[in-house]
Amino acid sequence: MTNDPLHMITYSDQVRVLVAVDCIIFGFDGDQLQILLIKRGFQPAKDQWSLMGGFVGKKETLDGAAERILFELTGLKDVYLEQLSAYGSPERDPIERTVSVAYFALIDINTYKTQISDRYHAEWFLINEAPSLIFDHNNMVEEAKKRIRYKAALHPILFELMPTKFTIPQLQNLYEQVYNAKIDNRNFIRKVNSTDLLIKLTEKDKSSSKRGAFYYTLDKNKYKAKFQSFLNFIPNPENLIS
Amino acid sequence: MTNDPLHMITYSDQVRVLVAVDCIIFGFDGDQLQILLIKRGFQPAKDQWSLMGGFVGKKETLDGAAERILFELTGLKDVYLEQLSAYGSPERDPIERTVSVAYFALIDINTYKTQISDRYHAEWFLINEAPSLIFDHNNMVEEAKKRIRYKAALHPILFELMPTKFTIPQLQNLYEQVYNAKIDNRNFIRKVNSTDLLIKLTEKDKSSSKRGAFYYTLDKNKYKAKFQSFLNFIPNPENLIS
């Protein structure tokens, strides 16, 4: 048995495989939840839609590779990035066996640098209108959505998607898109306010109503401090997840 | 830039690396929460304690490799096994770059087949008395503990560690070890009963008290059906999850 650690002195008789990183990049523009995809410009699966990915470099960590790939596509650094899972089915890449470590990112689309991404033929898609993807990328996206729903029910990660200035109706809109559910407006405001995470600004956004909605910013310190708290924004999330 | 997907036709100029799986195996014998470790019989790090691991075979999935390794060490199949995370720091293995995908397993120690494990010099350690491990295995174990604490606060995964027949005091004991905290006995019983997951047997365990505690078994169907429910066994888990 070649995989038996007891009888191995070196690793010489083991298979080496490619290791890649794929990023599921979620974005919000204050209105719609979107996902960033690229059209592959090379074989295999040329001209098909795909997640942004790449191989892990010689001296790179997995997190480092994910950060690099995200930066190459969006021009952004210091973005919320979390490892989703590793995918390693032997047939997942038809050219050569490749283990892929998937990461998901949450970004504010307004900070996205479009000029950098042009060379990758990147495009934003509404979360419910995204095309079918190559290999097992559809599965990765599904699992990423599930993870976000799970996590956002308990922790304030969706704030990572919001613009620096945002309104509470915008925030509620995002939650409604993530959970595909209508949320009671009065209860939502109460919960958001009770977290004490937001700082109310004097300025208003008048684009969506006559009265206008106050802008808020995130109190970053409180956000970091309370991130692990179980906020329970979403009542009975188990009814909505998956 | 060699990692640029745009200018690649094949994958030929990419680095191939070893991919391994490491298993954090938690066990409970009805009394103590333990972890199963092996003493490495080969270089590097010969005679040091380590997680049970192995390389992913040519035609194996990651999950498949984890199942195989778990079976080799414990003789067990159909055990709770969940991917924890992938670890890929370039220096994590001194011999050659190896990306490791860590899995954690939860087993009932009573079903553990000791004769199979003998060849690996495996040993159970109390969770708080485990020795220091090779490479980044200490870190993996810490993250696995964290994950279990997180998950067990919301879902009934700790039942996976229980013997077929167990008592409520045993169950409470396990929760107290996992969270390193004293749990109110009256509230705990009330919550456990309200989940409706347990079937009370007529037999009693008299080993730990004069009166004896009733044995229970898990109602597997209800367990599966309610696994995703948020049970809230642990009040304010954020104070306990580090």
Added chain:
DNA sequence: AAATTAAACGTCAAATTAACGATTATTAAT
């Protein structure tokens, strides 16, 4: 000035929670 729109605030009864106190049951040891 009235109408319109959605934002923001308020109310309430029901349910759930954690933190306790007290009691009863069972059986081995004395």
Added chain:
DNA sequence: ATTAATAATCGTTAATTTGACGTTTAATTT
């Protein structure tokens, strides 16, 4: 028969959280 020891049950409380709804407010459009 009494004591000791743990298991199990029952009950109480105040505080908090819940969901469901009604009402008011602010600013723009007409």
